[in-house]
Structure formats: C-alpha cells, structure tokens
Amino acid sequence: MFSRLFTPNKEIPRSIYIGAGIASFVAFVGIWSLLSYGGLVNPLFLPAPDVIWKTAVNQFIDGEILSDIGISFSRVALGFFFAALVGVPLGMLMGSLRIMEGAFEPIIGFIRYMPASAFIPLFILWIGLGEAEKMAVIFFGTFFQLTLMVMDVTKNIQNDLIEVSYTLGASKRQIFRKVILPASLPGIVDTLRITFGWAWTYLVVAEIVGATSGLGFMIMQASRFLKPEKIIVGIIIIGLLGMIIDLLFKALYRTSFSWMRKEG
Amino acid sequence: MDTAKLIIDQVGKVFPTKSGEMVALDQTSFSVNDGEFVTILGPSGCGKSTILRIVAGLEQPSSGRVLLDGKEVKEPGPDRGMVFQSYTLYPWLSVEDNISFGLELKGVPKKQRLETAKHYLNLIGLKGFEKHYPVQLSGGMKQRVAIARALANDPKILLMDEPFGALDAQTRTIMQEILLKVWEESRKTILFITHDVDEAIFLGDSIYVMTARPGRLKKNIKVPLDRPREFSIKQSLEFLDLKNELLGLIREETLKVI
Numbered sequence: 001m002f003s004r005l006f007t008p009n010k011e012i013p014r015s016i017y018i019g020a021g022i023a024s025f026v027a028f029v030g031i032w033s034l035l036s037y038g039g040l041v042n043p044l045f046l047p048a049p050d051v052i053w054k055t056a057v058n059q060f061i062d063g064e065i066l067s068d069i070g071i072s073f074s075r076v077a078l079g080f081f082f083a084a085l086v087g088v089p090l091g092m093l094m095g096s097l098r099i100m101e102g103a104f105e106p107i108i109g110f111i112r113y114m115p116a117s118a119f120i121p122l123f124i125l126w127i128g129l130g131e132a133e134k135m136a137v138i139f140f141g142t143f144f145q146l147t148l149m150v151m152d153v154t155k156n157i158q159n160d161l162i163e164v165s166y167t168l169g170a171s172k173r174q175i176f177r178k179v180i181l182p183a184s185l186p187g188i189v190d191t192l193r194i195t196f197g198w199a200w201t202y203l204v205v206a207e208i209v210g211a212t213s214g215l216g217f218m219i220m221q222a223s224r225f226l227k228p229e230k231i232i233v234g235i236i237i238i239g240l241l242g243m244i245i246d247l248l249f250k251a252l253y254r255t256s257f258s259w260m261r262k263e264g
Numbered sequence: 265m266d267t268a269k270l271i272i273d274q275v276g277k278v279f280p281t282k283s284g285e286m287v288a289l290d291q292t293s294f295s296v297n298d299g300e301f302v303t304i305l306g307p308s309g310c311g312k313s314t315i316l317r318i319v320a321g322l323e324q325p326s327s328g329r330v331l332l333d334g335k336e337v338k339e340p341g342p343d344r345g346m347v348f349q350s351y352t353l354y355p356w357l358s359v360e361d362n363i364s365f366g367l368e369l370k371g372v373p374k375k376q377r378l379e380t381a382k383h384y385l386n387l388i389g390l391k392g393f394e395k396h397y398p399v400q401l402s403g404g405m406k407q408r409v410a411i412a413r414a415l416a417n418d419p420k421i422l423l424m425d426e427p428f429g430a431l432d433a434q435t436r437t438i439m440q441e442i443l444l445k446v447w448e449e450s451r452k453t454i455l456f457i458t459h460d461v462d463e464a465i466f467l468g469d470s471i472y473v474m475t476a477r478p479g480r481l482k483k484n485i486k487v488p489l490d491r492p493r494e495f496s497i498k499q500s501l502e503f504l505d506l507k508n509e510l511l512g513l514i515r516e517e518t519l520k521v522i
Contacts, residue, residue: 163322164352164410168366168417169342178369182356259356259397 047229052236055229065218069237072203072214075131079138079206080199084192087147092188094147095154096180105151112144117205124210134206134214141202146195153187154180186257193249200242268295269453270319270421274328277314287478289314291328294472294481296421296455301447303456303468305510307518311479312457316425319455320346332420342366345414349426351406353398359409360385360394366417384412387446404435408442415446421453428463440466441495448492461510465503466493473510476517483513 004010029049035041036048043051059065093100116137123136157180165179207216215234222230277289289311296302306312317323319330321340330337332344345366353362361368363384364377372380385391388408398406407427414422428436440463447454458464464471465487473483488502497503 158350158352160348160350160352161354163320163340164346164348165365166322166340167320167342167344167346167423168413169369171369174369178365179354182354185356257356259358260399262399 044226045228047232051229052232056233056236059230059233065233065237068213068215068218069241072207072216072238073241075134075206075214076138076196076199076203078131079135079202080142080196082135083139083143083146083195083199087143088150088188088192091147091150092154092176092180092184094151095157095184096176101151105148108144108147112148116141116202120205120209129210134211137206138199138202141205142195142199145198146191149191149195150184150188153191154184156187157183186253186260189249189253189256193246193253196245196249197242200238203238267298269298269300269333270296270455271331272315272319272328273331275315275318275325275330276327277311277318277323278326289318290478290480292479292481293328294484296453299451299453301454301456301467301469302472303458303464303470304472304474305458305461305464305514306474306479307476307514307521308459309521310474310476310517312459312474313425314479316346316423316455316457319421320344320423342370342417343420344423345417345419345421346423347407347410347414347425347427349429351398351403351410351430353401353406353409353413355398357397358394359390359396359398359401362398362409363412363416365413380416381412384416387415387449388412388442402435403431404439407431407439411443411446415450415452419452421455424454424456426457426459428460429458436460436463437495443467444493459514461507461514462498464510465489465506466498471510473513474517476521482517485510 005012005016032046033049036043036046047055090100090104094104095101119140120133120137123133123140127133127136161183162175162179165175170178203214204216204219207214208220211217211220215238219231219234222228222234272292272294274291274293275289276287276291279286279288292315304312304315314323318325319332319337321337321344337344354365357365360378360381363381364372367377367380381394385394388411390405390408390412393401393405393409398409401409410427411422411424428439431439444467454467456464456467458467468487471485471487472481473485474480475482485506487506489497489500
C-alpha cells in the first residue's frame with residue numbers, strides 16, 4: 001500500500017487523497033500555532049490564530065469589511081470581464097488564423113513582460129483615480145496572458161477535426177462556430193479559471209495606490225497602523241474568495257463538459 | 265463500358281523543402297467507376313494519402329486535375345465524404361449528432377436529421393448508441409460512426425484514408441466485413457487507401473499498387489473474387505495467389521526506401 005502511494009501516475013483511494021489535502025492545512029495551522037503560542041515569534045509580527053479569528057469576527061460584525069469585499073470583488077470581476085471579453089475572441093482568432101497570430105503575437109508577447117504595477121502612475125495620469133483605473137490595472141495584468149493562453153488552446157485543436165468538417169460541407173464561418181468554438185471551450189474555461197486567480201493578485205497592487213476602499217486598501221491601512229492581524233485577515237479573505245471562484249469554475253467545467261467523462 | 269465517376273488526370277504533387285523540391289506524387293492518372301470499390305495499396309510514405317487529400321480538395325495538386333462527375337475539384341465539399349485514420353468524431357456531440365452533423369450544416373430540420381442518423385446507426389450495427397458520446401466508444405465503434413457520418417451526407421464518393429489503421433487486427437477484420445455490408449447496401453463509390461494487402465484484396469474490386477517515393481502507379485489489378493464476400497474467402501486459392509503477388513510487389517518497393 002505504502003509503495004503504491006509513491007508510484008508515479010498510480011491512482012490512490014479518494015479518502016487518502018482528500019486526507020492528504022486536509023493534513024496539509026492542519027500542518028500549516030499547526031506550525032503557525034507552534035510559532036505563535038510557543039512564543040517563538042513576537043506577536044507583533046505573527047499574531048496567534050485565535051487573535052486572527054477574533055479580529056475577523058469583529059470585522060464582520062462591524063460590517064465595514066463587507067463593503068470592502070464588495071468593492072474589491074466588483075473591481076476584479078469587471079476588470080477581468082473586460083479582459084476576457086476582448087482576450088477570448090482575439091485569442092481564438094490568433095489560434096486559428098495565422099495572419100492574426102502574425103500580427104498580434106509579437107506585440108502581446110512584448111507587452112506581457114511589462115509590469116502592470118509600473119503602469120499605475122501612467123494609468124492615474126491617463127484615467128484618474130476612479131474605478132476605471134483600478135480595473136485598468138487588473139485588465140492589464142490578465143489580458144495579455146489570457147489571450148496567449150486562449151491562442152494556444154485554439155491552436156491545439158486536432159487539424160483532422162477541422163479538415164473532416166470541410167469534407168462534411170462546413171463553410172469557414174461554420175468551422176469557427178460549430179467546430180473551433182466548441183472544441184476549444186473546455187480549454188478556454190480552464191484558462192479563465194487560472195487567469196481569474198491572477199486577477200486577485202493584481203487587486204492588491206491596484207488598491208495600494210490611490211484607493212480609499214477595498215481589501216487592498218484595508219491591508220495598506222492596517223500596515224500603516226501596525227495591525228498585523230488585520231493584514232492577515234485581509235490576505236485570508238482574498239485567498240478564500242479566490243478559492244471559491246476557482247471551485248465555481250471547476251463545477252462549471254464539470255457540468256458543462258460532461259461529454260469528456262466516460263460515465264457520461 | 266462503365267462510366268467514370270472520378271477521373272485523376274495527370275495529378276502530381278511537389279512539396280517545397282529546405283533542401284529543394286520533394287516529389288511526393290509523380291504524375292498519376294486513373295479513374296474510378298460509379299459504384300466501384302477501389303483500393304490503393306502502397307508502402308508507407310508513398311504519397312497514397314496525398315492522392316486522397318487532393319481528391320478531397322484538402323490539398324491542391326501541383327499539376328493535373330481531378331474530375332468528379334466531369335466537374336473539376338477545387339476545394340473540399342460535401343460531395344466527397346472522408347474518413348480519416350485518426351479518430352475525428354466531435355467529442356462534444358452525441359453519436360446521433362455526430363452522424364447528422366453534415367445535415368445540420370446544410371440546415372436539414374432536426375426530425376429528418378435524427379431519422380437519417382437512426383438509419384445509418386442501424387446500418388453500422390450501433391443501434392441503441394444514439395445518446396452516447398465518443399469518449400464512451402471503442403476505437404472500432406468510433407470509426408463506424410465516422411463512416412456513418414460521411415454516408416449520412418450522401419456524398420458522391422467516399423474517401424477512406426487507412427480508416428482501420430489504428431485498430432487491432434481482430435477489430436480490423438470485422439470492420440472490413442461491416443464496411444463491405446454497408447457498401448453492398450449503399451453502393452457508394454469508394455476510394456480506399458491502405459498498406460494492408462489482405463484489406464486491399466478483401467475490400468476492392470480493383471487494386472492500384474503504388475511505388476515508393478516518389479509515388480507512382482505501379483500496377484492495376486482487378487480482384488477476381490465474387491461478391492458478396494465472406495470472411496472465409498481469405499483462405500481461398502485465388503485470394504492467396506493474389507496476396508503473394510501483391511506482397512512481392514510491395515516488398516520490392518519497401519526495400520527501396522528502408
């Protein structure tokens with residue numbers, strides 16, 4: 001049994017699989033507890049788990065954090081929505097039309113290495129301090145990667161699948177709508193799941209400069225007033241939100257693409 | 265005199281490569297009669313797939329032309345159905361939707377589409393699999409559905425590019441029998457590519473043997489076996505004689521390129 005667990009690519013019982021995941025969380029909290037309750041680290045730098053819990057409960061009772069969550073979520077969701085709105089069709093065209101790939105791949109490949117955070121001063125100059133600027137940061141942080149990943153998904157469609165469609169009488173339009181789109185949809189949903197995760201990491205960057213609300217702003221305020229417990233609560237909330245969205249995407253994937261599973 | 269359905273008229277194909285031009289297919293001419301089952305037999309890399317792809321319109325000939333019912337082939341179209349060696353079913357569509365895909369493209373109403381799908385499902389012996397998805401099918405089933413999908417479009421000719429090449433030997437022989445049954449019922453003109461001598465004889469009315477690169481027609485042999493053909497015919501003297509002759513021809517060609 002033990003050797004089976006460490007054999008590459010071997011399936012293991014589901015209970016052990018889930019147990020291993022829970023064990024990681026337990027170990028994480030365990031080490032944290034050891035460091036804080038054991039007095040190994042100054043509580044000013046690392047507050048104990050119960051302090052974090054109480055802070056979180058108080059913040060939720062207080063209610064202010066809810067509006068921070070709301071505003072942050074809407075920034076991430078909208079910024080990402082626009083990135084996907086442009087990036088998905090563009091990526092699909094780049095993956096299927098060589099002319100589009102030739103035109104856009106080099107410039108996107110160039111811009112995507114420019115740090116989104118360094119553009120914040122420029123965005124502020126160009127579009128001011130409002131919501132549009134926050135969304136622009138998130139858009140900039142995700143759009144280019146997303147587009148290239150969608151391009152790869154579309155490019156990887158089996159060429160025979162497209163050729164057989166021509167022999168069945170498909171027009172170019174029909175090839176796009178009835179073959180390329182459904183064939184790349186699972187890969188696109190997976191790409192959106194991964195890049196949405198990245199969008200959250202750009203949120204804090206966007207809210208550190210020139211923001212007066214949101215989870216990133218809350219974290220920055222806590223930092224100024226030396227309240228590490230608030231920083232950690234903010235970080236954990238962002239982590240949880242990201243994970244919930246990730247699970248929702250996975251559920252969407254499972255229900256939408258049941259044709260990928262043998263049991264149907 | 266039979267009427268020629270498909271005419272391959274001095275078709276040649278040259279591919280540009282880094283080290284100059286590579287002749288994949290020398291100028292080749294032959295014709296296929298209406299309702300005829302023609303197999304093209306050749307060693308790997310002899311350009312036999314190139315012929316088929318040119319007939320399908322997926323590739324342009326460097327010289328010559330292809331005529332189907334007297335009209336020159338320029339691009340792919342539903343009058344030439346094709347079955348590939350790789351599995352090309354649409355994984356997101358059920359078996360019945362796969363079979364009726366070509367009809368859907370044409371805008372045939374759903375009710376009529378599903379009736380046609382049902383008819384061809386019965387023909388290929390997959391009744392009851394309407395709602396299954398490709399991932400749930402074996403390789404042999406997938407290729408049968410691919411054949412049904414091509415036939416449901418009612419093409420003038422069926423082009424088959426080593427369709428059973430990826431299947432195991434047992435499945436392969438059964439697929440050949442199923443294909444013959446389907447052909448006897450539909451009487452479609454079929455152009456079938458293979459490198460398997462048994463398959464070429466068992467299926468074809470006529471066999472074109474190709475040379476190794478550059479591909480050229482080496483010999484045309486009429487198969488002297490009666491129809492309908494049963495599995496047991498593979499043990500007959502005529503079959504074995506023809507098999508020996510063809511094995512010799514193919515061996516010569518394979519030795520040239522090995």
